[in-house]
Amino acid sequence: MRRRSVIPVLVVVWLLVxxxxxxxxxYMTTDHDCATFSSTLVxxxxxxxxxxxxxxEVDCPELxxxxx
Structure with missing residues (x-):
């Protein structure tokens, strides 16, 4: 039962870090184009x-x- 409460906490801490x-x-203060947005998510x-x-880093393909 304890593992069920630990895993979500670890995921939240991971995302906060x-x-x-x-x-x-x-990345949080610049204008977002495709490359910046995807790099932020990654x-x-x-x-x-x-x-x-x-x-x-993620590069967007040339269209x-x-x-x-």
Whole structure:
């Protein structure tokens, strides 16, 4: 029964640490384009790994120009 209460707490702490990591990188204060928004989400979900030296970044693919 105790494990059921520990896992949600660990998930919340994990996401809070990720939000702190995203804030430290300045992702919470800049204008959001596709790359910044996705990098922010990745950083929040893998935030604790930032403190171990992992640098998560997501690049958006180049979209083709529409034909005229």
């Amino acid at each position: 990720g939000a702190v990591a995203a804030g430290q990188r300045g 950083t929040i979900f893998v935030g604790p790994l930032n403190y171990l030296g992992v640098n998560p 083709p120009e529409p034909s005229e």
